[in-house]
Amino acid sequence: MKPTLQLFKAQTFVADEANTLTLANDADPRDADLNGITTVVLQFPKFADGRAFSQAFLLRRRLGFTGEIRATGDVLIDQLAQMQRSGFSQAVLRDDQDLEHGRKLLAHYPAFYQGDAVDTQPHFAVAA
Amino acid sequence: MYQYSDFDRQFVQQRAAQFRDQLERAEAGTLGGDEFKPLRLQNGWYIQRFAPMLRVAVPYGEISSAQLRVLAKIARDYDHKEDHDVSKANAALADVPTLPDRCGHFTTRQNVQYNWIPLHRAADVMDLLASVNMHGIQTSGNCIRNITTDALAGIAVDEVADPRPFAEIMRQWSTLHPEFAFLPRKFKIAITGAREDRAATPWHDVGLRLLRNVDGDLGFQVRVGGGMGRTPIIGTVVREFLPWNQILNYLEAVVRAYNRFGRRDNIYKARIKILVKAEGQAFTDQVEAEYSDIIEKDGAPHTITQAELDRVSAFFVQPELRCDRKSADAKIAHILKAAAEDDVEFSRWLTQNVKPHQNPDLRAVTLSFKRLGSAPGDASAEQLERAADLADRFSAGEARVTHEQNLLLPWVSCDQLPELWREARRLGLAKPNIGLLSDMIACPGGDFCDLANARSLPIAQALLARYQDLDELHDLGEIDLHISGCINSCGHHHSGHIGILGVDKDGQEWYQVTLGGSDGTRLSGEATPGKVIGPSFAANEMTDVIEALLTTYRAERQSGETFVQTVKRVGIDPFKTAANAVRVATARTPVAA
Numbered sequence: 001m002k003p004t005l006q007l008f009k010a011q012t013f014v015a016d017e018a019n020t021l022t023l024a025n026d027a028d029p030r031d032a033d034l035n036g037i038t039t040v041v042l043q044f045p046k047f048a049d050g051r052a053f054s055q056a057f058l059l060r061r062r063l064g065f066t067g068e069i070r071a072t073g074d075v076l077i078d079q080l081a082q083m084q085r086s087g088f089s090q091a092v093l094r095d096d097q098d099l100e101h102g103r104k105l106l107a108h109y110p111a112f113y114q115g116d117a118v119d120t121q122p123h124f125a126v127a128a
Numbered sequence: 129m130y131q132y133s134d135f136d137r138q139f140v141q142q143r144a145a146q147f148r149d150q151l152e153r154a155e156a157g158t159l160g161g162d163e164f165k166p167l168r169l170q171n172g173w174y175i176q177r178f179a180p181m182l183r184v185a186v187p188y189g190e191i192s193s194a195q196l197r198v199l200a201k202i203a204r205d206y207d208h209k210e211d212h213d214v215s216k217a218n219a220a221l222a223d224v225p226t227l228p229d230r231c232g233h234f235t236t237r238q239n240v241q242y243n244w245i246p247l248h249r250a251a252d253v254m255d256l257l258a259s260v261n262m263h264g265i266q267t268s269g270n271c272i273r274n275i276t277t278d279a280l281a282g283i284a285v286d287e288v289a290d291p292r293p294f295a296e297i298m299r300q301w302s303t304l305h306p307e308f309a310f311l312p313r314k315f316k317i318a319i320t321g322a323r324e325d326r327a328a329t330p331w332h333d334v335g336l337r338l339l340r341n342v343d344g345d346l347g348f349q350v351r352v353g354g355g356m357g358r359t360p361i362i363g364t365v366v367r368e369f370l371p372w373n374q375i376l377n378y379l380e381a382v383v384r385a386y387n388r389f390g391r392r393d394n395i396y397k398a399r400i401k402i403l404v405k406a407e408g409q410a411f412t413d414q415v416e417a418e419y420s421d422i423i424e425k426d427g428a429p430h431t432i433t434q435a436e437l438d439r440v441s442a443f444f445v446q447p448e449l450r451c452d453r454k455s456a457d458a459k460i461a462h463i464l465k466a467a468a469e470d471d472v473e474f475s476r477w478l479t480q481n482v483k484p485h486q487n488p489d490l491r492a493v494t495l496s497f498k499r500l501g502s503a504p505g506d507a508s509a510e511q512l513e514r515a516a517d518l519a520d521r522f523s524a525g526e527a528r529v530t531h532e533q534n535l536l537l538p539w540v541s542c543d544q545l546p547e548l549w550r551e552a553r554r555l556g557l558a559k560p561n562i563g564l565l566s567d568m569i570a571c572p573g574g575d576f577c578d579l580a581n582a583r584s585l586p587i588a589q590a591l592l593a594r595y596q597d598l599d600e601l602h603d604l605g606e607i608d609l610h611i612s613g614c615i616n617s618c619g620h621h622h623s624g625h626i627g628i629l630g631v632d633k634d635g636q637e638w639y640q641v642t643l644g645g646s647d648g649t650r651l652s653g654e655a656t657p658g659k660v661i662g663p664s665f666a667a668n669e670m671t672d673v674i675e676a677l678l679t680t681y682r683a684e685r686q687s688g689e690t691f692v693q694t695v696k697r698v699g700i701d702p703f704k705t706a707a708n709a710v711r712v713a714t715a716r717t718p719v720a721a
Contacts, residue, residue, distance in 0.1 A: 026388075048166055048270070048310045050307070050311060051387060054307055057384075062421060062426065076163060078150065078159075082306040082307075086306050105149075108142060109139070110138075111135070113300040113304070114300070114301045114303075114430070116306050122301070122430060123135065124432075125429075125433065125436075127135070
């Protein structure tokens with residue numbers, strides 16, 4: 001997979017707060033007013049809480065949101081590929097994470113089986 | 129069997145490489161234990177009482193002889209008890225019995241487990257598995273687990289459609305699904321294509337039944353929210369008929385609803401069954417709304433094309449096998465005449481262990497892994513190797529791991545039954561007990577498992593020892609006996625005609641007994657959890673308790689009535705009375721249920 005997810009460290013990341021909407025991770029993105037919003041911030045209170053993956057999917061794919069979708073909180077390098085595929089464009093990682101290694105992991109699999117928020121077609125449809 | 133494409137093969141290899149990197153970082157300390165845990169679990173690696181446990185995925189139970197040989201090699205070369213300190217006693221289970229090693233263990237979810245592989249050798253084992261397209265992907269963790277089906281899939285005479293192509297397509301869809309790797313809790317899907325449900329589908333998070341509608345179109349009945357554990361619930365039918373090509377779109381809707389709304393605050397309330405029960409119709413409405421959005425707004429991206437179904441189905445075409453039925457009959461008659469003792473045993477084996485087949489020249493033969501001296505479902509390295517030989521010689525190189533923890537050979541020519549029986553008997557795998565009391569299901573229990581409250585294997589051994597007499601077993605007829613070492617219900621005690629559940633009280637092992645549970649087969653009736661027959665029993669009372677239950681059945685049964693039918697007709701009271709009468713320890717010290 002071609003890495004497109006932008007990686008940052010929490011410590012050094014300077015967020016531009018303008019036109020940014022932060023969603024609680026039990027919020028339904030479809031209820032949000034995205035008018036004029038250029039960045040939606042989603043949260044991982046714990047890396048194993050997977051709700052934000054569905055939120056990102058709904059934003060990117062269902063609502064066709066074209067701005068930045070940012071992952072924040074307990075963001076680890078082992079979940080980056082999932083994030084990119086679910087529609088995130090930015091990941092602000094926990095400070096102890098090795099970004100270089102994260103970039104390698106992001107490119108580890110050339111392709112996947114199922115369609116996702118970015119590559120919508122499943123492998124069988126692409127390969128056919 | 130499905131043959132892996134280059135893409136499939138590379139995917140498994142990449143997965144093994146990814147795991148090696150994670151393991152190395154965990155060993156170097158750059159990946160913390162809590163963070164490594166879900167990653168190793170999603171590759172099948174648990175940490176158990178004495179050692180790690182590896183659960184190898186056997187997608188929908190289909191396994192080749194080459195894969196069996198690699199499993200044998202892993203058992204022989206890596207599954208070593210002496211690599212671990214077994215003196216470390218669990219306070220509640222002070223007595224460390226003989227723990228088997230150098231073996232694989234067939235599970236109720238058609239997978240294979242090992243109990244003694246050290247974690248530092250884990251990546252090497254994954255490479256070895258990958259060499260035959262095997263892995264531990266999503267055999268644990270809070271994600272979509274291995275998809276199970278009927279061990280007779282594609283050969284059962286009562287089949288509407290072969291579930292295996294759909295199981296394979298769903299396997300691919302669920303493998304490393306980006307959105308669904310961190311669900312509130314585990315998620316299990318079972319699928320059957322037959323009229324008889326041999327896959328316990330109502331007991332699964334999603335249970336699928338292939339059927340044809342009035343127009344003759346193929347589709348699925350979809351159940352959601354079944355499960356065992358401390359709150360046994362039978363799945364709710366949310367769709368009576370879903371066209372076959374929509375199944376991935378629909379599953380996506382179900383799992384997305386679960387990911388968003390399933391409880392994450394309490395591990396015991398996190399399964400989808402709790403959500404379905406709490407929300408009722410609102411849950412179904414949510415799934416239907418999401419499904420309709422996937423179709424209309426997303427453009428139904430996961431719709432299975434006819435070309436894809438055809439491509440995958442082509443791998444499941446039955447091997448061209450024929451046999452001379454006339455000579456088969458003659459051979460069988462000859463064997464039957466051979467020796468009086470063999471006579472009975474062979475004909476019993478034909479009745480219990482040999483099932484009819486869609487191809488009238490073929491039979492499905494179950495090798496019994498329920499025998500004295502071994503844990504139910506355990507196969508030594510040697511037996512795995514020999515089972516591979518039997519699969520090559522008699523079954524087109526293929527076997528199936530069954531939900532009941534045995535191995536089934538799906539492509540046996542009827543004229544080879546006598547030879548197969550002789551070979552299997554030589555290996556101790558021809559016990560004619562399939563479906564009978566001693567064909568029991570048991571989890572590894574407190575001997576191995578960190579979660580268990582009590583041991584399952586000594587109870588299983590005691591019952592196997594008590595019920596060796598084949599005349600007696602056949603007289604007792606078909607009985608599902610299921611043993612779980614704790615309420616997590618890996619031994620499916622809820623669905624047993626007789627269910628045994630290990631419970632812990634003041635550091636002692638006790639056993640609760642239930643009656644009348646059902647997995648949903650015609651024999652057992654509509655899927656339902658069994659009823660508790662009273663306060664728990666002590667371990668040393670258990671054999672007598674089971675005997676009392678069976679004696680009651682014999683006394684109460686009407687002609688042709690099976691155990692579970694008698695329980696349903698007369699109720700649990702006579703059984704309860706009989707079981708209470710044999711209490712020794714617990715008669716004097718009342719214990720809570």
